[in-house]
Amino acid sequence: MLMEWQQTFETGILEFDEHHKQLVDLLNMAHDGACYGAETDELDAVINELIKYTEYHFISEEYWMEEYNYPFLISHRQEHQEFTKTIVQFHNDFQQGKAHLSMEILTFLMEWFNTHILGSDAKYGAFFTTLKQNASVLP
Numbered sequence: 001m002l003m004e005w006q007q008t009f010e011t012g013i014l015e016f017d018e019h020h021k022q023l024v025d026l027l028n029m030a031h032d033g034a035c036y037g038a039e040t041d042e043l044d045a046v047i048n049e050l051i052k053y054t055e056y057h058f059i060s061e062e063y064w065m066e067e068y069n070y071p072f073l074i075s076h077r078q079e080h081q082e083f084t085k086t087i088v089q090f091h092n093d094f095q096q097g098k099a100h101l102s103m104e105i106l107t108f109l110m111e112w113f114n115t116h117i118l119g120s121d122a123k124y125g126a127f128f129t130t131l132k133q134n135a136s137v138l139p
Contacts, residue, residue: 005021012128016057019056023050030046030109048091
């Protein structure tokens, strides 16, 4: 196991917390596959699912941010775009045999996840918590 879900990761928005838990599970699947010698096609499938689910999650977050006029949407979106560019490039290299699923890339993914959730996502969590307290229309 690469990382465990921690309560400190919670944003207070159930939908996104569930997304984040799924992403932790996918990171752990990638880690376990790499550590226990999974076949290349199995690792490729996990990496592909991680990318697809990450993109789904980013779109969901950004939609909410637009919907509620989150003031840091642009910088948050840029973080998403940079991460997506990095992981897609890694996946392309992996598929072409130019890279392997190493602890270096797994550590990058884990650190980015930790930094992003505990930093940027915590900010929108606090923003939405304040909105909830001031209006009964939010979920």
